[in-house]
Amino acid sequence: MPLDQYNNLGSLVEPDRVHKACYADEQVFEKELENIFYKSWIYIGHESQVPNAGDYWTTWVGKERMILCRGENGDVNVLYNRCPHRGALICNNLNGNAPKAFRCPYHAWQFNMDGSLRNVPMKQGYEGVIDLTDPQLQMKRAERQETYRGFVFASLSEEGPSLEEWLGQGAKAAFDDICNRSPEGECEVVVNCFRIIQHSNWKIFLENQLDAVHPSITHHSTGDAAADMQRVYKEKTGDEPPMGYQFLADFTLPYEKWDSLDTIGHPYGHTLLAGYMGLRPRDPVTIAHEESLTAVHGEKRMDEILSTNVHHVLVYPCLSVQPPLQQLRAVRPLAANKTLTEIWHFRLKGAPEGIYDRSLAYYYHVNSPSTMVNADDLNNFRACQDGLTLEGGGDWVSFHRNYGQDPVENGITTSVTGMSKQPMRNMFAAWKEYMSA
Amino acid sequence: MSNDTTTRSSTSTLQDVEQFLYRQADILDERRWEEWLGLFTDDGIYWMPASADQETGEGQPNIFWEDHYLMDMRIRRVEHPYAHSQKAGHRTSHVVSNVMIESESDDEIVATSRFHMVEYRLDEQRYFGGKYTHRFARMDAGLKIKLQRVDLANVEGPFEYVMQIWL
Ligand code: FES
Ligand SMILES: [Fe+2]
Numbered sequence: 001m002p003l004d005q006y007n008n009l010g011s012l013v014e015p016d017r018v019h020k021a022c023y024a025d026e027q028v029f030e031k032e033l034e035n036i037f038y039k040s041w042i043y044i045g046h047e048s049q050v051p052n053a054g055d056y057w058t059t060w061v062g063k064e065r066m067i068l069c070r071g072e073n074g075d076v077n078v079l080y081n082r083c084p085h086r087g088a089l090i091c092n093n094l095n096g097n098a099p100k101a102f103r104c105p106y107h108a109w110q111f112n113m114d115g116s117l118r119n120v121p122m123k124q125g126y127e128g129v130i131d132l133t134d135p136q137l138q139m140k141r142a143e144r145q146e147t148y149r150g151f152v153f154a155s156l157s158e159e160g161p162s163l164e165e166w167l168g169q170g171a172k173a174a175f176d177d178i179c180n181r182s183p184e185g186e187c188e189v190v191v192n193c194f195r196i197i198q199h200s201n202w203k204i205f206l207e208n209q210l211d212a213v214h215p216s217i218t219h220h221s222t223g224d225a226a227a228d229m230q231r232v233y234k235e236k237t238g239d240e241p242p243m244g245y246q247f248l249a250d251f252t253l254p255y256e257k258w259d260s261l262d263t264i265g266h267p268y269g270h271t272l273l274a275g276y277m278g279l280r281p282r283d284p285v286t287i288a289h290e291e292s293l294t295a296v297h298g299e300k301r302m303d304e305i306l307s308t309n310v311h312h313v314l315v316y317p318c319l320s321v322q323p324p325l326q327q328l329r330a331v332r333p334l335a336a337n338k339t340l341t342e343i344w345h346f347r348l349k350g351a352p353e354g355i356y357d358r359s360l361a362y363y364y365h366v367n368s369p370s371t372m373v374n375a376d377d378l379n380n381f382r383a384c385q386d387g388l389t390l391e392g393g394g395d396w397v398s399f400h401r402n403y404g405q406d407p408v409e410n411g412i413t414t415s416v417t418g419m420s421k422q423p424m425r426n427m428f429a430a431w432k433e434y435m436s437a
Numbered sequence: 438m439s440n441d442t443t444t445r446s447s448t449s450t451l452q453d454v455e456q457f458l459y460r461q462a463d464i465l466d467e468r469r470w471e472e473w474l475g476l477f478t479d480d481g482i483y484w485m486p487a488s489a490d491q492e493t494g495e496g497q498p499n500i501f502w503e504d505h506y507l508m509d510m511r512i513r514r515v516e517h518p519y520a521h522s523q524k525a526g527h528r529t530s531h532v533v534s535n536v537m538i539e540s541e542s543d544d545e546i547v548a549t550s551r552f553h554m555v556e557y558r559l560d561e562q563r564y565f566g567g568k569y570t571h572r573f574a575r576m577d578a579g580l581k582i583k584l585q586r587v588d589l590a591n592v593e594g595p596f597e598y599v600m601q602i603w604l
Contacts (some may be wrong), residue, residue: 194487
């Protein structure tokens with residue numbers, strides 16, 4: 001579809017439907033990188049990923065390759081992964097520790113963890129030629145870097161709203177709800193990153209996360225298998241089956257249940273799903289967790305924290321966070337039809353081990369490379385992408401469900417039903433704004 | 438000489454183990470699920486660590502960490518009429534080789550081997566390779582797996598799509 005047919009990219013988005021070029025066109029994708037991924041705030045990693053001086057992890061912001069690292073002075077930095085000498089990638093591993101300094105593998109220029117040049121071999125060749133203290137000869141730092149409750153973001157744009165302003169009350173909930181559940185008010189990453197490639201556009205993943213119509217259909221087989229095994233487990237052992245079985249069985253909740261959930265649309269495309277499965281059974285783990293929070297905050301605040309009803313937060317365009325289970329998936333678009341997800345989970349500092357076990361069970365069943373849940377999601381995403389790439393057969397994607405019915409107040413949209421396509425409309429409203437700029 | 442005795446017993450052990458591993462690969466490729474479950478002891482576990490240096494699967498992230506119940510669940514899923522990602526056909530072919538006996542006693546054998554596997558789905562072929570470490574129980578009925586550890590060559594990923602079935 002030649003893009004010059006359109007006056008501007010914003011015209012690909014109508015209030016209740018969007019053009020397939022939004023997902024399938026490489027030119028649109030390039031423009032998304034420029035207008036969205038290089039302008040907004042993008043999640044880089046968690047401070048606890050790099051506990052010691054010299055620790056680093058590498059990741060992506062659009063097509064840019066970035067380094068998250070910690071310096072001798074304890075500061076966490078975000079740098080471009082590029083040597084100012086001849087341009088080689090400095091860190092060629094996913095993660096590691098660079099004792100004292102980064103050392104370029106090509107000609108051994110050395111850099112401090114803040115990017116400044118530390119040493120160059122055979123300096124005399126540069127004497128009187130260039131000044132080795134020139135900032136051009138440093139590893140470049142991200143244009144902006146800010147941290148919210150341990151979660152590090154970078155923006156590759158000098159200008160724009162501060163991180164807190166951009167996150168707003170909606171997206172802050174993702175991190176507040178994780179951290180508040182810890183008696184110490186902090187979480188800590190479990191140092192394991194599952195990386196899974198989706199053969200589909202990055203938006204298809206985000207939209208699916210808040211698509212409450214799909215689970216009982218897409219995950220029918222897994223939901224049934226888990227419900228079967230809950231029964232078998234009880235019969236054979238006489239015990240309650242592990243909580244992970246319930247996580248899977250919940251995917252085939254009846255439509256009425258999904259319909260009773262709430263979706264909330266915030267500015268900048270951040271979107272929430274509220275209401276969820278019972279994570280406060282009267283078991284010893286939950287009770288111990290309640291006690292640990294009550295000891296710090298008193299009973300009222302403990303109850304406030306644990307009844308926070310956020311199931312899923314999309315920090316647009318880069319994150320899908322599930323705070324009650326401490327799951328985080330970072331979205332790294334590689335091409336219009338290719339998306340890398342970096343999947344992490346967190347421990348709540350000071351909470352009982354059983355609370356971590358729940359997070360781990362969810363991480364395994366839903367988010368690991370052997371997931372029986374995303375097996376079917378990713379299959380759908382690919383089918384969507386392949387269909388959207390077709391020339392014929394139609395041009396538009398429908399977001400009509402409950403269009404015009406969702407209440408708006410102070411720029412925040414709520415939904416009349418959990419199945420409303422309000423989340424998709426909210427994300428595309430932000431998309432249109434970014435892309436029209 | 439005791440050395441000869443060791444060699445003789447290891448040769449027959451090696452044959453038993455090799456035959457077991459070939460049969461296991463065949464069962465997996467032909468999706469004979471009842472037989473698959475029968476390869477494991479009642480408390481047997483199939484384990485694929487999430488990193489090369491992992492020492493246990495208990496209480497930490499894994500790619501696979503499945504007992505009989507979870508294996509049974511996985512079987513029920515792939516055989517479910519609505520498992521649509523299985524619909525277009527899903528075929529695998531394993532080759533197991535380089536079989537070595539690490540240790541053996543009256544009731545246990547530990548053996549390592551290497552595998553290559555191709556998987557065909559949706560007009561595409563994926564390729565996996567790695568190392569198996571089998572901890573066998575010697576039972577009256579023959580060998581049963583207490584723990585099968587599977588170390589993938591590409592354990593760090595990134596993975597193109599997921600693994601629906603054990604490797
Ligand atoms: S390219 Fe890095 S030192 Fe030469
Ligand atoms: Fe899903």
